[in-house]
Amino acid sequence: MAGAGSVKAALPVTEALEAIVSCCVGPEGRQVLCTKPTGEVLLSRNGGRLLEALHLEHPIARMIVDCVSSHLKKTGDGAKTFIIYLCRLLRGLHAIAEREKDSLMCENIQTYGRHWKNCCQWKFISQALLTFQTQVLDGIMDQYLSRHFLSIFSSAKERTLCRSSLMLLLEAYFCGRVGRNNHKFISQLMCDYFFKCMTCKSGIDVFELVDDCFVELNVGVTGFPVSDSRIIAGLVLQKDFSMYCPADGDIRMVIVTETIQPLFSTSGSEFILNSEAQFQTSQFWIIEKTKAIMKHLRSQNVKLLLSSVRQPDLVIYYAGVNGISVVECLSSEEISLIQRIIGLSPFVPPHAFSQCEISNTAPVKFCKPLILRSRRYVHLGLISTCTFIPHCIVLCGPVQGLIEQHEDALHGAFKMLRQLFKDLDLNYVTQTNDQNDTASLFICKNSGESSQVPDAGNGSLQKPYPDTVAENKDELEKTQTYLKAYSNLAISDVELETYTPYSTPKLTPADTFRTDEMLRCLSLEENRLIGDYEALLKSSSTAYSIRGNSRIEICYENLQVTNITGKGGLLPVSCKLQNMGASQSYLSSSVPAGCVLPVGGNFEILLHYYLLNYAKKCHQSEETMVSMIIANALLGIPKVLYKSKTGKDSFPHMYIRAVHALQTNQPIVSSQTGLESVTGKCQLLTSVLQCLTKILTIDLVIPVKRHPQKVHSQDSEDEL
Amino acid sequence: MEGAEPQRRALRLDVISGEPSGGHGNMALNGAEVDDFSWEPPTEAETKVLQARRERQDRISRLMGDYLLRGYRMLGETCADCGTILLQDKQRKIYCVACQELDSDVDKDNPALNAQAALSQAREHQLASASEVPLGSRPAPQPPVPRPEHCEGAAAGLKAAQGPPPPAVPPNADVMACTQTALLQKLTWASAELGASTSLETSIQLCGLIRACAEALRSLQQLQH
Numbered sequence: 032m033a034g035a036g037s038v039k040a041a042l043p044v045t046e047a048l049e050a051i052v053s054c055c056v057g058p059e060g061r062q063v064l065c066t067k068p069t070g071e072v073l074l075s076r077n078g079g080r081l082l083e084a085l086h087l088e089h090p091i092a093r094m095i096v097d098c099v100s101s102h103l104k105k106t107g108d109g110a111k112t113f114i115i116y117l118c119r120l121l122r123g124l125h126a127i128a129e130r131e132k133d134s135l136m137c138e139n140i141q142t143y144g145r146h147w148k149n150c151c152q153w154k155f156i157s158q159a160l161l162t163f164q165t166q167v168l169d170g171i172m173d174q175y176l177s178r179h180f181l182s183i184f185s186s187a188k189e190r191t192l193c194r195s196s197l198m199l200l201l202e203a204y205f206c207g208r209v210g211r212n213n214h215k216f217i218s219q220l221m222c223d224y225f226f227k228c229m230t231c232k233s234g235i236d237v238f239e240l241v242d243d244c245f246v247e248l249n250v251g252v253t254g255f256p257v258s259d260s261r262i263i264a265g266l267v268l269q270k271d272f273s274m275y276c277p278a279d280g281d282i283r284m285v286i287v288t289e290t291i292q293p294l295f296s297t298s299g300s301e302f303i304l305n306s307e308a309q310f311q312t313s314q315f316w317i318i319e320k321t322k323a324i325m326k327h328l329r330s331q332n333v334k335l336l337l338s339s340v341r342q343p344d345l346v347i348y349y350a351g352v353n354g355i356s357v358v359e360c361l362s363s364e365e366i367s368l369i370q371r372i373i374g375l376s377p378f379v380p381p382h383a384f385s386q387c388e389i390s391n392t393a394p395v396k397f398c399k400p401l402i403l404r405s406r407r408y409v410h411l412g413l414i415s416t417c418t419f420i421p422h423c424i425v426l427c428g429p430v431q432g433l434i435e436q437h438e439d440a441l442h443g444a445f446k447m448l449r450q451l452f453k454d455l456d457l458n459y460v461t462q463t464n465d466q467n468d469t470a471s472l473f474i475c476k477n478s479g480e481s482s483q484v485p486d487a488g489n490g491s492l493q494k495p496y497p498d499t500v501a502e503n504k505d506e507l508e509k510t511q512t513y514l515k516a517y518s519n520l521a522i523s524d525v526e527l528e529t530y531t532p533y534s535t536p537k538l539t540p541a542d543t544f545r546t547d548e549m550l551r552c553l554s555l556e557e558n559r560l561i562g563d564y565e566a567l568l569k570s571s572s573t574a575y576s577i578r579g580n581s582r583i584e585i586c587y588e589n590l591q592v593t594n595i596t597g598k599g600g601l602l603p604v605s606c607k608l609q610n611m612g613a614s615q616s617y618l619s620s621s622v623p624a625g626c627v628l629p630v631g632g633n634f635e636i637l638l639h640y641y642l643l644n645y646a647k648k649c650h651q652s653e654e655t656m657v658s659m660i661i662a663n664a665l666l667g668i669p670k671v672l673y674k675s676k677t678g679k680d681s682f683p684h685m686y687i688r689a690v691h692a693l694q695t696n697q698p699i700v701s702s703q704t705g706l707e708s709v710t711g712k713c714q715l716l717t718s719v720l721q722c723l724t725k726i727l728t729i730d731l732v733i734p735v736k737r738h739p740q741k742v743h744s745q746d747s748e749d750e751l
Numbered sequence: 752m753e754g755a756e757p758q759r760r761a762l763r764l765d766v767i768s769g770e771p772s773g774g775h776g777n778m779a780l781n782g783a784e785v786d787d788f789s790w791e792p793p794t795e796a797e798t799k800v801l802q803a804r805r806e807r808q809d810r811i812s813r814l815m816g817d818y819l820l821r822g823y824r825m826l827g828e829t830c831a832d833c834g835t836i837l838l839q840d841k842q843r844k845i846y847c848v849a850c851q852e853l854d855s856d857v858d859k860d861n862p863a864l865n866a867q868a869a870l871s872q873a874r875e876h877q878l879a880s881a882s883e884v885p886l887g888s889r890p891a892p893q894p895p896v897p898r899p900e901h902c903e904g905a906a907a908g909l910k911a912a913q914g915p916p917p918p919a920v921p922p923n924a925d926v927m928a929c930t931q932t933a934l935l936q937k938l939t940w941a942s943a944e945l946g947a948s949t950s951l952e953t954s955i956q957l958c959g960l961i962r963a964c965a966e967a968l969r970s971l972q973q974l975q976h
Contacts, residue, residue: 043815043836046808047825050816066822068841086824089836734827 078110107446157727170459203705255427632669
């Protein structure tokens with residue numbers, strides 16, 4: 032194995048993985064049947080699951096699957112696309128290497144020297160890739176692609192989300208992941224859940240909560256058809272009551288994390304018994320103490336006790352006597368979810384016999400047992416103190432495998448939405464020659480969220496500095512991202528008392544998002560946006576000073592804060608901080624939340640076209656080479672998606688039509704109606720390029736006989 | 752050549768030291784002496800070779816993907832002969848996709864390596880000679896049952912002119928007996944092997960061999976009568 036270049040070693044691995052995932056990509060993709068090494072059979076279209084089910088001992092394969100898993104943990108989308116991009120990038124690099132190799136005269140070069148030379152060559156290429164990704168790629172997206180973006184929000188100023196656009200997005204997401212007979216139903220289910228859980232003031236934190244605790248927010252029930260799945264208000268706990276006393280009226284609950292019954296001794300102390308009488312007295316004391324605590328709870332109207340540990344029988348008995356329901360052995364995740372929703376901290380039983388007020392109780396709407404196919408659960412109606420209205424999804428399916436598939440898909444969709452509703456930072460470097468470009472500074476950021484864009488490493492500005500943030504905190508709060516969720520369809524079978532309906536129904540745009548319609552609306556708004564921008568420039572008086580050569584301190588005075596999102600996003604820029612360097616300027620911009628594009632490879636073709644244009648204009652040959660490689664690799668996705676189409680819909684025709692439309696500045700007509708998130712695509716491309724640079728920096732692979740482990744952060748097999 | 756050498760070495764040092772060679776126009780892989788003008792597009796033969804290589808690579812990837820989905824393990828080693836990644840099945844047997852599946856496509860037709868191929872070749876010759884028999888009988892207006900030796904002789908003559916003699920159409924009884932003995936010997940050997948064999952594939956092949964021998968014997972006997 033020693034002596035093989037990294038690309039040569041990685042290419043067959045990636046090609047084998049690509050052969051597996053390419054048949055399940057896209058809406059036309061098929062399910063893949065995989066036999067795990069344990070003998071179980073997995074039938075799935077979920078790329079991440081498939082890759083993890085394969086038994087791979089090859090170190091580069093494991094590294095690639097690790098990269099894919101960590102990308103999925105963050106974004107919930109794009110495993111198969113990742114592999115396809117990676118494969119095509121490696122092929123492109125391999126082709127270049129072969130070409131150069133043929134023209135090398137290698138008689139006098141020894142194998143070792145040649146190998147070392149290869150390694151340096153790959154390191155150089157990986158450096159070029161990294162530079163391109165951090166300095167140029169974001170710029171192309173910002174300057175060229177941004178004019179094609181659509182917004183999923185139906186109004187420019189406030190972020191109003193309407194059901195039909197969310198359905199378009201989710202249908203496109205699910206049709207690549209869930210079987211064809213179920214995907215409409217699952218999209219509908221998710222849409223319903225989304226609108227039920229959101230209030231009008233909900234923000235990104237709802238997505239975070241759902242994403243983090245999704246396992247606790249859904250229940251799987253086998254043996255029923257998928258169409259029986261439904262949404263239940265409140266929280267369903269995966270345990271049964273140890274003691275159930277029906278209660279109504281004012282119910283309060285208490286969470287405990289230790290046993291209520293006092294023990295004979297605590298750790299660190301010694302308990303000495305000298306006679307049986309003393310033993311009897313101690314036991315009696317314990318019994319009395321427990322009785323008193325439970326009576327005290329009862330007097331505070333506590334009728335529900337949630338415990339994360341097992342409570343002794345005595346406690347259960349006295350709870351029954353006092354009419355308190357008890358649920359034991361809850362997992363720490365469930366406890367933390369409840370704490371997050373209602374903000375309750377655990378109750379510690381008092382040591383002394385004091386009759387103090389118990390402050391750690393919370394009101395509960397109802398608590399009753401729930402029976403789902405002969406299994407009993409606890410159904411809790413919580414009164415939420417945060418912006419999340421607790422609801423649970425009951426997922427039904429004929430077999431456990433299908434339920435898991437749907438659960439994964441739903442969880443991934445929430446991750447995807449969480450990324451979609453955040454702004455994505457873009458940082459890049461442009462070569463400017465005029466010194467009078469001072470005007471385009473100013474405007475504060477849309478939201479304080481930061482994404483995972485890598486550091487450019489040479490002093491470019493990414494986030495506002497702490498001192499400026501502190502000064503303008505109140506202004507930032509005004510622009511805190513929030514969503515107004517609203518539904519324009521009647522919901523028939525759900526309790527509406529917890530959901531705040533909207534009084535003014537808004538008109539939603541047509542269901543098919545054709546970009547020419549968008550552009551027409553855009554041209555009207557464009558003038559307004561530009562007008563705002565100019566007004567900003569004239570009215571604001573900002574002062575800035577440059578300290579050193581990479582820091583800028585900006586004071587905002589008389590700054591009018593605007594939420595420029597806009598349809599089509601001609602000026603999606605919310606913060607442009609510009610460094611007055613001599614010939615290079617570091618620009619920082621962002622893709623606003625809610626930017627989407629029509630599905631079907633549109634993003635890839637657009638980026639491909641603009642990268643080719645850039646390559647033609649570019650002077651440095653490394654940048655040309657890198658942009659050509661990336662541009663060619665991007666075409667892999669539309670090719671796979673249009674593989675099965677023929678005639679006028681086939682890939683070559685589609686490509687020519689799109690390029691022609693771009694060249695003549697016409698809107699691109701997309702034959703498909705779904706939408707996909709731009710943030711997800713940008714993040715995917717970044718992840719792929721980073722994985723590729725990691726692969727390229729491998730010089731030597733030394734096989735070591737070891738069992739494959741799931742977590743391998745320190746792999747002794749890669750040597751840099 | 753000599754003059755270019757030291758220059759290339761000097762430039763190579765540049766690359767190793769890691770200095771960005773932004774001044775050079777090219778990739779600076781091997782210095783400035785390889786510029787775009789010296790690269791020519793591949794000729795037709797080279798394109799065909801490249802195409803064949805790519806197709807082979809595609810087939811290998813597809814096969815490897817199939818095996819991975821069946822539960823095979825992808826090892827970290829490559830095959831010594833062809834360089835493809837090795838797979839390991841659940842019985843811990845190492846398997847190289849290219850050597851054992853792809854390249855044997857060619858060997859399948861080689862009679863020296865495969866008994867099946869040998870039998871099919873023999874059968875082809877037999878068919879060819881059977882079609883010669885009516886040809887041979889036409890020029891001689893014979894009684895309805897032409898004497899075997901006559902047409903067979905003609906057929907044998909024709910055959911000798913064409914190529915190797917057909918082993919299934921012996922001109923006289925000696926050769927017939929010889930062939931019969933050989934076939935019976937093969938049958939015995941095959942049945943012994945079948946009894947001793949533990950692998951499914953080998954058993955199937957042996958059964959095929961036995962069937963072919965039996966058919967050959969039957970046609971021999973038909974010829975004799």
